[in-house]
Amino acid sequence: MSVLDLSRWQFGITTIYHFIFVPLTIGLSVLVAGMQTAWLVKKDPAYLRMTKFFGKLFLINFAVGVVTGIVQEFQFGMNWSAYSRFVGDVFGAPLAMEGLLAFFLESTFLGLWIFGWNKLSPRLHLATIWLAAIGTNMSAYFILAANSWMQHPVGYRIGPLTHRAQLTSIVALLTNSTVLAAWPHVIFASFLLAGAFVVAASAWHLARGSDTGLFRRAMRLGLVVMLAAGIATSVTGDVQARLMDSQQPMKMAAAEALYNTSAPASFSLFTIGSLSGGKELWSVRVPYLLSLIATLNPHGTVQGINNVQRAYVKKYGPGSYKPVIPVTYWSFRLMIGFGLLATLLALLGLWLTRRGRLPRGRWFYTAAVWGVPLPYLALAMGWIFTEMGRQPWTVFGVLQTSQSVSPGVTASSVIISMTVFTLLYATLAAIAGRLMISHIRAGEPEEPQDFAADQSLPVFSY
Amino acid sequence: MNLPTFWFILIAVLWTGYFVLEGFDFGVGILLPFLGRDNTDRRMMINAIGPVWDGNEVWLITAGGATFAAFPLWYASLFSGFYLALLVILVALIIRGVSFEFRGKVDSDRWRRGWDRAIFFGSALPALLWGVAFANILRGVPLNAAGVYTGNLLTLLNPYGLLGGLATLSLFTLHGAIFLSLKTTGELRARARTAAVAIAIAAVPLAAAFLAASQFEHAKPATDVTAALAAVALIAAVWAVRRGREGWAFAGTAVTVLLTVATLFGDLWPNVLPSSTAAAYSLTVRNASSAHYALLVMTWVAVIFTPVVLLYQGWTYWVFRKRLRRSDLQPPAPVPGQP
Numbered sequence: 001m002s003v004l005d006l007s008r009w010q011f012g013i014t015t016i017y018h019f020i021f022v023p024l025t026i027g028l029s030v031l032v033a034g035m036q037t038a039w040l041v042k043k044d045p046a047y048l049r050m051t052k053f054f055g056k057l058f059l060i061n062f063a064v065g066v067v068t069g070i071v072q073e074f075q076f077g078m079n080w081s082a083y084s085r086f087v088g089d090v091f092g093a094p095l096a097m098e099g100l101l102a103f104f105l106e107s108t109f110l111g112l113w114i115f116g117w118n119k120l121s122p123r124l125h126l127a128t129i130w131l132a133a134i135g136t137n138m139s140a141y142f143i144l145a146a147n148s149w150m151q152h153p154v155g156y157r158i159g160p161l162t163h164r165a166q167l168t169s170i171v172a173l174l175t176n177s178t179v180l181a182a183w184p185h186v187i188f189a190s191f192l193l194a195g196a197f198v199v200a201a202s203a204w205h206l207a208r209g210s211d212t213g214l215f216r217r218a219m220r221l222g223l224v225v226m227l228a229a230g231i232a233t234s235v236t237g238d239v240q241a242r243l244m245d246s247q248q249p250m251k252m253a254a255a256e257a258l259y260n261t262s263a264p265a266s267f268s269l270f271t272i273g274s275l276s277g278g279k280e281l282w283s284v285r286v287p288y289l290l291s292l293i294a295t296l297n298p299h300g301t302v303q304g305i306n307n308v309q310r311a312y313v314k315k316y317g318p319g320s321y322k323p324v325i326p327v328t329y330w331s332f333r334l335m336i337g338f339g340l341l342a343t344l345l346a347l348l349g350l351w352l353t354r355r356g357r358l359p360r361g362r363w364f365y366t367a368a369v370w371g372v373p374l375p376y377l378a379l380a381m382g383w384i385f386t387e388m389g390r391q392p393w394t395v396f397g398v399l400q401t402s403q404s405v406s407p408g409v410t411a412s413s414v415i416i417s418m419t420v421f422t423l424l425y426a427t428l429a430a431i432a433g434r435l436m437i438s439h440i441r442a443g444e445p446e447e448p449q450d451f452a453a454d455q456s457l458p459v460f461s462y
Numbered sequence: 463m464n465l466p467t468f469w470f471i472l473i474a475v476l477w478t479g480y481f482v483l484e485g486f487d488f489g490v491g492i493l494l495p496f497l498g499r500d501n502t503d504r505r506m507m508i509n510a511i512g513p514v515w516d517g518n519e520v521w522l523i524t525a526g527g528a529t530f531a532a533f534p535l536w537y538a539s540l541f542s543g544f545y546l547a548l549l550v551i552l553v554a555l556i557i558r559g560v561s562f563e564f565r566g567k568v569d570s571d572r573w574r575r576g577w578d579r580a581i582f583f584g585s586a587l588p589a590l591l592w593g594v595a596f597a598n599i600l601r602g603v604p605l606n607a608a609g610v611y612t613g614n615l616l617t618l619l620n621p622y623g624l625l626g627g628l629a630t631l632s633l634f635t636l637h638g639a640i641f642l643s644l645k646t647t648g649e650l651r652a653r654a655r656t657a658a659v660a661i662a663i664a665a666v667p668l669a670a671a672f673l674a675a676s677q678f679e680h681a682k683p684a685t686d687v688t689a690a691l692a693a694v695a696l697i698a699a700v701w702a703v704r705r706g707r708e709g710w711a712f713a714g715t716a717v718t719v720l721l722t723v724a725t726l727f728g729d730l731w732p733n734v735l736p737s738s739t740a741a742a743y744s745l746t747v748r749n750a751s752s753a754h755y756a757l758l759v760m761t762w763v764a765v766i767f768t769p770v771v772l773l774y775q776g777w778t779y780w781v782f783r784k785r786l787r788r789s790d791l792q793p794p795a796p797v798p799g800q801p
Contacts, residue, residue, distance in 0.1 A: 059563060073527060089534055435564060
């Protein structure tokens with residue numbers, strides 16, 4: 001394998017891994033802050049226990065998310081130095097802003113939250129978790145603004161002397177239509193995931209009849225969040241599809257493996273057979289749906305891969321501008337499918353727990369516990385789709401991936417780093433997963449009745 | 463002052479913040495197996511840095527992001543050139559970061575011993591390698607006309623680079639020992655003080671030799687002053703910790719680290735990454751920087767938000783200003799007559 005392929009695999013592996021932990025941090029930080037607010041408002045100790053139970057799980061997850069995040073920032077320079085040289089003037093700005101505006105906020109106030117239980121007043125202590133949650137959600141905005149610039153570059157020009165990209169408008173970069181659509185989509189999907197996580201942990205206890213007072217409430221909260229977030233994710237994803245159709249028509253065509261421009265275009269749920277433009281053996285199709293997704297008009301025209309390819313050759317010169325079609329085709333469907341299944345699970349759960357009810361059989365609890373991979377997979381598929389669908393470009397229409405890789409880094413170096421990261425990350429995932437499961441099983445002890453006069457023992461201390 | 467110069471200084475400030483703050487975190491991690499006699503000791507040590515270590519590490523992330531934004535060519539050449547060294551640093555920081563969180567999550571001595579070891583290596587390796595890296599940045603590395611690093615990992619392991627590494631390793635360990643003496647009570651505090659004096663026997667000559675070697679090659683009048691003051695602050699710190707003036711001693715090592723970084727960046731100026739292949743290939747503040755507009759935007763962001771960050775991080779240190787006692791971490795004795 002070439003340095004280019006190895007570097008792409010490493011970036012894919014480390015990024016998808018990092019993004020296992022990030023969405024739970026995004027969603028759960030807000031949910032835990034909400035639980036602590038409920039405790040302060042309603043003075044009900046059940047909410048304090050809920051805060052602590054999910055707070056501990058949040059922290060285990062957060063630790064892995066933070067440490068794998070450093071790799072993300074360093075990798076641009078380590079493996080993609082040609083890219084970094086070319087785009088740093090534009091792309092570096094949101095990254096630096098993410099550090100200064102978001103990461104400091106998130107990590108400093110989380111430290112205060114973990115250790116400040118008995119040192120800060122309850123209101124001030126509550127403010128620390130909200131600030132950490134705001135920092136987390138803000139960091140998502142900056143990094144998505146950076147990514148959106150790669151999908152749809154705006155607010156820049158190519159320097160006439162340097163031949164590198166130069167920022168011309170930070171406002172354009174931060175209000176790129178692509179990030180305005182991508183940020184809510186990612187945030188809502190993260191809430192879908194965090195909701196599913198809360199539901200699964202609660203379902204485990206409810207299935208055993210343990211601590212039902214606490215976990216029934218937690219499960220209802222998780223289900224409501226899941227359903228609302230699932231719907232909102234679909235709506236924002238739908239907005240994104242039309243942006244994609246106008247900004248990156250090749251990606252839209254590749255999502256459906258639509259080779260020739262069609263009006264109306266149908267959407268296939270499954271295809272058996274090749275996706276290479278030849279005759280498919282069998283497929284289940286919904287007529288008009290792709291036209292509707294892409295243009296809001298059931299008879300709208302959706303451009304085909306071959307047509308876009310011809311147009312791009314004319315615009316950008318000879319070469320192939322097609323992404324790997326089976327990857328884009330399946331990741332697009334699986335993203336939608338897993339996301340919808342998770343949303344349906346929430347709808348079912350809300351019905352079964354309506355008006356103080358608890359499901360009698362165990363099957364729903366089992367489904368809720370085993371349903372937790374659904375949003376994780378949906379999110380991973382979403383990233384695979386949007387990044388693979390942009391290929392062969394790193395910056396759409398401006399810089400190709402093959403021109404982005406570090407010229408001085410050898411294949412053996414990348415093999416070493418990829419092996420080390422993969423093994424280390426697998427070990428960390430196993431440990432973090434085991435710790436989370438054992439914490440979920442242990443449940444949350446009753447609050448002690450008598451607080452010592454000078455109790456400086458921090459609740460979550462190391 | 464033009465904007466690239468301002469950003470060179472700001473990046474120096476970010477690295478200074480990182481080394482002054484995470485320097486003592488590293489030191490505490492390195493001393494963990496030596497000063498922590500039992501689990502309560504070791505928990506005290508980790509909790510001394512517990513509320514702040516993650517915020518301290520963000521200085522590194524921001525320094526990296528700022529370098530990317532303000533000097534893309536520096537960022538690209540440096541990070542791809544120092545590939546394997548950075549890999550080791552990343553792995554160390556990853557393992558160290560999760561260790562703090564995971565260590566207390568399973569009640570088993572074997573489990574905790576494993577994470578203690580991880581904290582030690584995760585702290586010692588970056589403490590050493592950052593010194594190696596910065597010494598090599600100042601010394602110059604083989605860069606070709608395209609700004610691409612043409613050496614390998616061994617290129618970095620030259621005597622001057624290793625001296626830089628040993629200097630930061632010993633300096634951070636000393637900084638950590640003094641921090642512990644400032645943040646703890648009882649026997650641990652006494653042991654930390656004794657350790658600080660012992661480490662100083664290595665740290666003072668190593669830091670002095672590194673500063674002298676740097677000035678010998680790259681001297682400028684201004685940095686001769688900062689280097690001399692760094693040495694004075696270090697000796698004052700050792701004197702203060704021997705006299706039991708832990709606050710002054712900590713200020714002393716903090717100033718030592720600050721002035722050492724200032725000396726290195728001052729010596730580096732106006733280069734950002736000198737080429738040992740040919741002086742013409744060197745990356746400089748001028749030829750490696752972003753264009754005016756990007757720097758202007760980032761300047762506004764930095765000028766507005768850096769003071770805010772300093773304020774709330776400073777407040778964190780104020781909230782956790784009390785020394786830790788063993789009794790803070792041990793469960794209170796059971797009340798008689800109750801189960």
